[in-house]
Amino acid sequence: MKNGQFLRENLQGDRLALTGAGAWTAVDARALEVQIERLERTYPSISNVTVDMSPVERLDTFGAWLLERLVRAFETRGGKVEITGLKEDYRSLIDEMHAVKLDDLNRRRGGTSFTYALSSIGENIVSVGHSFVAIVNMFGALVSALLRVFTRPLSFRMTSLVHQLDMVAWRAVPIVLLITFLIGCIIAQQGLFHFRKFGADVYVVDMVGILVLRELGVLIVCIMVAGRSGSAYTAELGSMKMREEIDALQTMGFDPIEVLVLPRILALIIGVPILTFIGSMAALYGGGLVCWLYGGIAPDIFLSRLKDSIALNTFEVGMIKAPFMALVIGVVACVEGLAVKGSAESLGRQTTASVVEAIFLVIVMDGLFAIFFASIGM
Amino acid sequence: MAIATNGGREVVIEARGVEVGFGDRLVLKGADLDVYRGEILGFVGGSGAGKSVLMRTIIGLIKKRAGTIKVFGSDLDQLRDDERRAIERRWGVLFQQGALFSSLTVMENLQFTVRENLKLPQRLMDELAVAKLEMVGLDASVCRKFPSELSGGMTKRVALARALALDPEIVFLDEPTSGLDPIGAGDFDELIATLQRTLGLTVYMVTHDLDSLHTVCDRIAVLVDGKVIAAGTMETMLKSEHPWLKEYFRGKRARAAIGARAEPPPRGA
Numbered sequence: 001m002k003n004g005q006f007l008r009e010n011l012q013g014d015r016l017a018l019t020g021a022g023a024w025t026a027v028d029a030r031a032l033e034v035q036i037e038r039l040e041r042t043y044p045s046i047s048n049v050t051v052d053m054s055p056v057e058r059l060d061t062f063g064a065w066l067l068e069r070l071v072r073a074f075e076t077r078g079g080k081v082e083i084t085g086l087k088e089d090y091r092s093l094i095d096e097m098h099a100v101k102l103d104d105l106n107r108r109r110g111g112t113s114f115t116y117a118l119s120s121i122g123e124n125i126v127s128v129g130h131s132f133v134a135i136v137n138m139f140g141a142l143v144s145a146l147l148r149v150f151t152r153p154l155s156f157r158m159t160s161l162v163h164q165l166d167m168v169a170w171r172a173v174p175i176v177l178l179i180t181f182l183i184g185c186i187i188a189q190q191g192l193f194h195f196r197k198f199g200a201d202v203y204v205v206d207m208v209g210i211l212v213l214r215e216l217g218v219l220i221v222c223i224m225v226a227g228r229s230g231s232a233y234t235a236e237l238g239s240m241k242m243r244e245e246i247d248a249l250q251t252m253g254f255d256p257i258e259v260l261v262l263p264r265i266l267a268l269i270i271g272v273p274i275l276t277f278i279g280s281m282a283a284l285y286g287g288g289l290v291c292w293l294y295g296g297i298a299p300d301i302f303l304s305r306l307k308d309s310i311a312l313n314t315f316e317v318g319m320i321k322a323p324f325m326a327l328v329i330g331v332v333a334c335v336e337g338l339a340v341k342g343s344a345e346s347l348g349r350q351t352t353a354s355v356v357e358a359i360f361l362v363i364v365m366d367g368l369f370a371i372f373f374a375s376i377g378m
Numbered sequence: 379m380a381i382a383t384n385g386g387r388e389v390v391i392e393a394r395g396v397e398v399g400f401g402d403r404l405v406l407k408g409a410d411l412d413v414y415r416g417e418i419l420g421f422v423g424g425s426g427a428g429k430s431v432l433m434r435t436i437i438g439l440i441k442k443r444a445g446t447i448k449v450f451g452s453d454l455d456q457l458r459d460d461e462r463r464a465i466e467r468r469w470g471v472l473f474q475q476g477a478l479f480s481s482l483t484v485m486e487n488l489q490f491t492v493r494e495n496l497k498l499p500q501r502l503m504d505e506l507a508v509a510k511l512e513m514v515g516l517d518a519s520v521c522r523k524f525p526s527e528l529s530g531g532m533t534k535r536v537a538l539a540r541a542l543a544l545d546p547e548i549v550f551l552d553e554p555t556s557g558l559d560p561i562g563a564g565d566f567d568e569l570i571a572t573l574q575r576t577l578g579l580t581v582y583m584v585t586h587d588l589d590s591l592h593t594v595c596d597r598i599a600v601l602v603d604g605k606v607i608a609a610g611t612m613e614t615m616l617k618s619e620h621p622w623l624k625e626y627f628r629g630k631r632a633r634a635a636i637g638a639r640a641e642p643p644p645r646g647a
Contacts, residue, residue, distance in 0.1 A: 026545050030498055060545035061577070065509050066502075092576045100509045102518065342526025343480035 006032045009039065015048045020056040024063025032066050040073045047079040054085025059093065068097040131357070134335045138257075142265065142331070145258040160263035168229040169271030173278060175228070180220055180279035184212060184286030192295040201295055205302055206309035208287035213314045217280030219366060222325045225272055226358035230333035233264055234354035237337025238347045246338070256338075265330035272326035273319055280318060313378045321369050325362050332358045388415040389451075390548060390580050391436060396445035398428070398435050405431050407604035408445065413548075418574055418581040420591045422626065423601030429584045430474070432601065433550055436582075437471055438462075449548075467495055469548040470541030474556060476533040478525035484511075484536050485521040491543050510539040513576070515569060531562045535569075542573070551583040555590055563587060567594045588631065600626070 006024060010017040018039070024032060051067070053059075059067075071081045086094065149156045191204035237260060240246050246256045284306070291297040297305075336354035340347050391413035398406040405428040413419050423429045434440045436447055438454065447454050449465055457465065478487050488507040492498060498506075508518045514535040525533060534554060541549055554570065555563035567587075571594045574581050585591065591598055592612060599609040602622045608615065615627045 026492075026496055029496060029502065033499065033502055061509060061513075061542075062506060062545060065506055069505070089578060092572075096513055096576055097509055100505075100512045102505060102508055343524060345481035346526075 005035070007035050007039065011043075011046075014046065015050070016043055016046045017050050017052070019052045020054075022056065023058040024056055024066065025058055025060045026062040029062040029066065032063065036066055036070050036073075039070065044077065046074070047077070049074050049079060049081045051081065051083045052085045053083060053087075053090075059087075059090045061093065061097070064090065064093045064097045065100075067094065068100070071098075131335070134339065135331055138261070138331050138335045141257045142262065145255060145262050148255075148258065149262065155258070157259060157263045160259075161267055164264050164267030165271055167232070168225065168267050169274055172225065172228060172271070172275060176221055176224055176275050176279045177282045179224060180212075180217060181282040181286040183216060183220055184208065184283030185290045187211060187216070187283075188287035188290035189294055192291065196295075202297065202301075202305060204291060204295065205287075205297065205305040208284065208291075209306045209310045210314055212280055212283040212287065213310060213318045215318070215366065217283055218276045218318045218321050218325065219362070220283075221272060221275045221279045221322070222329065222362045223359055225268065225275065225326070226329045226333075226362060227355055229268065230329045230358045231351050231355050233330065233333035234337040234340075234351045235347065237261075237334060238340030238350055241338060241340045242342055242347065261330075261334045264334065265327065268326040268330040269323045272329075273322040276319060276322040280315075317369075317373050317378055321366065324369075325365055328361045328365060329358045332361060389413065390415045390449065391582065392446075392448040393432070393436065394446050396432065396435060396447065397443045398431055398440055399443055405604060406435070406442075409601065409604065409606050411599055411606050411609070413580060413582055414597075415547075415580050416574075416578060417596040418570070418583060418594050420595035420598045421582065421584045421601065422586065422591065422598060424622075425586075427601050428604060429601055430552055433552060433582065433584050437469065437550060438466075467491075467544055468546055469550060470544065470546035471550045472534070472537050472541045472552060472554055474552045476525070476537035478528075478533060478537055478540065480525050483522050483524055484528070487525070487536065487540050488543055490540070495544060507539075507543075510542055511536070513542070513573065514539045515565070530557050531559075531566070534558065534566060538569070538573075542577070545577065546579070548580045548582060551581065551585075553584055553586065555585065555587045560589070563589065564593075570594055588627075 006020065006022050006028065008019040008021060010019070022028070051070070053067070056063075067083070071083070074081050083094070188204055188208050191207050192201060195201055195204050195207075237246070240260070246260070249256050249259060288299060288302045288306075291302050292299055333354045336350040336357070340350045389412050391411070393409060393411040395408045395410065396406050397404065397408055409428075409432055411432070421429050421433070431440060435442050436449070450468065452461070452465065454462065454465070478484075479490065482490065485504070485507050488510055489503045492503055492506070508521065511517060511520065516532065516535055516539070520528065520532065520536070525536070528536060534557075538549075538551075538554070541551075551570070555566050558566060567590050570581060570583070573579060574594075583590070583595065585595075595612070597609060597611055598615050599606050600615070600623060601607070602620075607620060608618060608623060612627075615623055618624070618627075
């Protein structure tokens with residue numbers, strides 16, 4: 001007779017008599033499992049097993065399941081297992097375990113890592129296609145909402161628009177001022193440092209003026225807005241979707257696009273050009289300040305040089321781009337927000353996707369605009 | 379540490395003079411409560427009276443201003459961190475909204491505490507998760523679903539299975555039947571009673587559901603004005619002359635609930 005900690009075994013001819021011991025609980029489940037697996041391996045051909053459970057002090061689900069597993073292991077080989085001495089309290093627990101079906105558990109998804117890699121590439125391409133369709137879809141919904149608002153101007157959510165303008169434009173002014181001012185300073189300083197080597201200090205003014213007004217002002221502002229307001233839109237709409245608020249709106253006969261999306265996107269289309277203007281001015285101011293303090297170019301020289309180097313169309317190029325970029329940021333943010341599923345994780349994923357996609361599209365648009373303006377000679 | 383007994387029954391939770399407040403509003407003004415081993419205690423009180431607050435104070439989510447809480451005979455304030463964690467492993471909590479981890483599948487939700495506390499092989503954990511699911515009336519087909527894909531009733535069941543993951547001795551249920559239809563709520567009550575018998579649980583149930591109180595609760599404790607004003611069986615509650623108890627247990631809705639149950643089914647031992 002060999003002794004295990006939880007099961008004593010006694011082989012009598014073709015009959016295996018097991019006697020339980022100790023407490024069969026979660027804490028010792030691991031040790032008990034090892035013993036039971038050893039028993040299964042040691043006596044593969046035994047067909048008649050008895051288990052005396054009377055000395056077992058305590059039994060919980062873990063112990064009961066392992067007992068059930070022992071029973072199943074011998075029964076699948078055509079054996080018979082008899083359990084005796086079980087306390088009445090535990091009878092229903094054992095019955096419960098006996099009814100457990102594991103069929104579904106063993107059915108796992110097949111496939112190799114190669115097919116997995118292929119299928120994930122495919123899934124990604126399909127999802128890119130889906131998000132493109134979703135963006136086009138949103139454009140269409142926006143236009144139709146806009147047309148409906150034109151026919152019934154009173155139904156437009158003016159309060160919401162003003163609130164969103166406050167959030168995305170007014171409250172963004174300080175941070176936009178600060179960042180564009182710093183960018184202006186940095187460009188001027190770097191320009192002065194390098195241009196000075198061949199005595200072209202004064203061309204720094206041309207560079208700062210053109211760069212800021214045509215490209216950097218609008219790009220920096222759009223990246224800021226995508227990170228600040230785009231993510232906020234996605235998170236707001238996403239959590240409203242999660243809490244079924246959007247479904248509630250729909251059942252009350254409101255169009256979520258008209259009520260939630262339109263004011264937000266209009267606020268961006270109005271706000272981003274204003275921020276771009278403010279940002280460009282701050283960057284020029286920063287550039288002028290550095291030219292004066294670091295490069296010794298007096299403010300009046302800076303201004304007259306700036307007047308020569310830029311024309312109205314330099315400024316126009318930057319400002320024309322702003323509302324289009326605002327539209328892209330807003331549409332992407334709202335599409336991603338409405339794509340949120342029930343979980344908190346999905347909200348986080350969509351918010352990240354919204355910011356990344358918006359910044360990517362803003363830069364792509366900037367490139368397309370550059371080609372466009374070059375070919376019309378602006 | 380002596381374990382208190384009362385008339386031969388072991389007291390597993392003993393709360394004395396618990397005071398809890400938020401800002402300058404005192405929600406619990408010295409609540410006393412005993413919970414005995416192996417019983418199903420229904421805890422009732424008006425909305426906003428602080429039923430959930432007392433439960434959350436016992437499990438340590440809310441700090442109390444005064445009073446003592448003993449669980450399994452040890453004062454929770456006096457325990458070292460590791461002793462406290464050992465006690466926490468002996469209870470399970472079912473939150474009102476389920477509080478399943480939304481980024482994990484049902485299977486991973488059920489295995490979360492097991493994985494952290496016991497070093498078990500994956501196969502055993504998988505099998506036990508399925509066993510727990512079947513005990514709460516679901517099957518292995520929901521294993522790979524995410525909580526967002528479950529219905530309200532299924533969420534409650536999975537949350538209950540998770541509360542039972544470590545085979546706790548006490549289960550705290552915060553309004554287990556809220557948000558379920560009457561049939562689903564009845565089934566859930568039945569399930570709690572069955573599990574209580576099968577696993578020998580002590581159940582602390584915060585509820586509003588008069589049907590639950592009638593069918594599954596052994597004892598009822600009532601919280602009014604920040605104090606536990608009564609604790610006892612349904613019969614004691616029905617006999618009481620306290621105005622709040624009269625209104626609660628013998629009001630219009632209560633009469634409807636009792637009327638529908640001409641012959642209350644006896645609860646098996």
